Amino acid sequence: MQVSSPSNIQVLPPLSIYVHIPWCIHKCPYCDFNSHEFKGQNIKENEQAYTQALIKQIGSNDVKSNRPIQSIFFGGGTPSLFSPQSFEKIIDALRQKFSLAEFCEITIEANPGTVDKKYFYGYQEIGINRMSLGVQSFNDKHLKKLERIHSQKEAYDAATLAIKLFNDVNIDLMFALPNQTITELNEDIEEAINLHSSHLSYYHLTLEPNTYFYNHPPTLPDHDESAEFSDLVMSKLREAKFEHYETSAYAQKNNQCKHNLNYWKFGDYLGIGAGAHSKITSEYNITRSSTYKNPKQYMQEVAKNCYTQEENIIQKNDISFEFMMNALRLNDGFTFNLFEQRTGLSIKYIDNEIKLSIEKGLLEINNDRIKPTLLGQNFLNDLIQIFLRN
Ligand SMILES: C[S@@+](CC[C@H](N)C(=O)[O-])C[C@H]1O[C@@H](n2cnc3c(N)ncnc32)[C@H](O)[C@@H]1O
């Protein structure tokens, strides 16, 4: 079988920017993101020092590309702890270094427990055009068990304000919560639908290693109940005219998240801030790199002009697997052309894996489009494993 080499990449992928804000008021017991509780530190001082470090990293030689920026995502942690002035400085630094695409999507993640109305208005005024709100549930009993710092009412008020200010609003929710009943889930979904946000992300709560819940597991719905919960989320959101376009993502027409779509289509991104990851394609190879994870260490290293802690070239055997790990999350799959453009490999390189997945009923091909079947969507990990090479 003829195999084209990764150096065959001729069209460079779209480029996005991810900026990480690594602090939260309280660490949630299920969360394994790089987020750290403020413990007696001065939030304002930290914000200023960290913003300076971000701006320095953006100006450094480690952060470079000639491509226009398609999207910027301020994620966390809890970015809504930082003022609009800080984000304005960061966006200015990005504008000085890069050209921003005409319809550049700029998202900020916010926690309903940290709503400062002036900040929300300010974010909108400085050009942030999308907000992603971490609501998790509209039920006070579950919010308490998840140790969220907000009530159902605060979640509702934050979502209403966000929808008033931003065209595009995502609401993060989780299902299969400790002791959750199907009736409670049904109520949560209906609350979410009634808000009419443009986007919903509905995650299955998972017990991640190194979290409090992992070490002290709560009573969670069993496998059959979880499957029933998942079916309810999918059917009710579809009924409400949300398009289910990725494992956990639902969008109103033309409101898919550009930034996340770029990840799932194996696009490129530059990561700014503590523990942020980058993936950059060149004519020769695809490189992954990351910065120092601990916020204090990140700031100390940046002061010494050290921006990158780890850097690896993705090996040819891993490229197709990494592409599949992302693209198979999309319910509409991907075209042969996208696979070849992004990986520099011929589609024939994964011929055997595709045949096996089709035989198992996990994948289907329609003209030149490959997509997971419903069974493939439900057993996504099994499907992805087929593409793993030694
Ligand atoms: C980085 S958090 C950002 C949101 C914001 N910090 C907040 O919580 O309000 C992104 C989302 O991932 C989801 N998430 C975090 N940990 C999870 C877990 N263990 N299982 C499922 N979803 C999880 C939550 O819905 C969360 O809102």
Ligand code: SF4
């Ligand atoms: S607020 Fe968000 S990022 Fe922070 S600990 Fe909770 S889920 Fe994680």
